[in-house]
Amino acid sequence: MSVHDQAAVAVLSQVALAADGAVLGLALAYIAVRSVLKYKTTSSALNKVKKAPSVGVSDLRSVLSHSSDQDTDTTSCVDEKLVIVRGVVEAKSVVNGNWKKQNVLVSHESNEKAVILQRTQTCIYNEWRGFFGWTSDFRSLFARHWKEQESSSLRTVPFILVDGGRWPQSDYLAVNLDGSKHPLPLTTVYHNLQPINASPYTFLQAFFGHEYPVGLLDEEKILPVGKEITAVGLVSLRNGIPEVMACKDLPFFLSNMSKDQMVVELDFRTKVLLWSGVVIGSLATAILGYSVVRNWNRWKEWRQRRQIQQQNAAEESSEAEADVAAEEGGDVPEGQLCVICLMRQRRSAFVPCGHLVCCPRCALSVERDLSPKCPVCRQTIRSSVRIYDS
Structure with missing residues (x-):
């Protein structure tokens, strides 16, 4: 098999197995429906030839x-x-x-x-x-x-x-x-x-x-x-x-062909079309059922992860607001003000640079940028860590 043929087979297999085999299942279902329709036509022709x-x-x-x-x-x-x-x-x-x-x-x-x-x-x-x-x-x-x-x-x-x-x-x-x-x-x-x-x-x-x-x-x-x-x-x-x-x-x-030979050939066609429709239809039903179950489970997992992420974001936001409210009630020591808002105390360190220069609220706003960078060293950051005094 040549390189182009191998590439064509790879592309065809990827398309057929897309969505956990949903495309393959639909193609087999179409073939099964065509087989059943041809079976009905051939069976009708067989009955007419027998009666003629x-x-x-x-x-x-x-x-x-x-x-x-x-x-x-x-x-x-x-x-x-x-x-x-x-x-x-x-x-x-x-x-x-x-x-x-x-x-x-x-x-x-x-x-x-x-x-x-x-x-x-x-x-x-x-x-x-x-x-x-x-x-x-x-x-x-x-x-x-x-x-x-x-x-x-x-x-x-x-x-x-x-x-x-x-x-x-x-x-x-x-x-x-x-x-x-x-x-x-x-x-x-x-x-x-x-x-x-x-x-x-x-x-x-x-x-x-x-x-x-x-x-x-x-x-x-x-x-x-x-x-x-x-x-x-x-x-x-x-x-x-x-x-x-x-x-x-x-x-x-x-x-x-004679009439007997026509009857034999049409009878053979009807049997082939009937069993091919049954076998291919059963295979298509199994593949589509497997695809539906797999995609349903994936959707439920994605929905659960989405809910957990929203809950974690809400908890972090509430904690940050509580810390900000507590800090705004008192005096901030000199040299500990956030370099962005200059109002709240520095509590969040950036990862991986480790600079402790922002309050939790400003650290969250920096993380949500399209290309988050540390305001001090301008290094790309991945996240921030809340620092607590012991």
């Missing part, structure tokens, strides 16, 4: 015939319309009678026919702290030593799902990707990482501690024609044609 019927493309019309006149633009999941369909990807131009010239995409690298083509180019940057590139520890805590700048292009054509093997043109499921942010079951057909040759400008960037490119990653992913996938979403009849749309309440839309 798993049918073939040819059985969709019989399943949706009772709801063909309902609104199909709704954005929330309805259990009666949530269907799981397993089918094979085909271009929509196939059912439009255009067999000779299909409206499909072709991969630049593998020449495979596809309905979705994603091309990604990622430039990887490395940041080295050069001779003039040192920064503060606080910035190193949040700085990223490795950075990526990505440019991606996604091309799609209308496609459908059909039953495997021979299928009539009338039995198919149209796929609507509008508004879907779910991951797509794409297949990587090209992956190439090329190093970038260093130049004199790159050397200058590294020397002064700036980021510089070290590699270029090219990837191409496609959804090929003829691939068997599962669609989980809101299925309805649009102009007499079954169409599936993504459901925002579910983590899946188009997937390689």
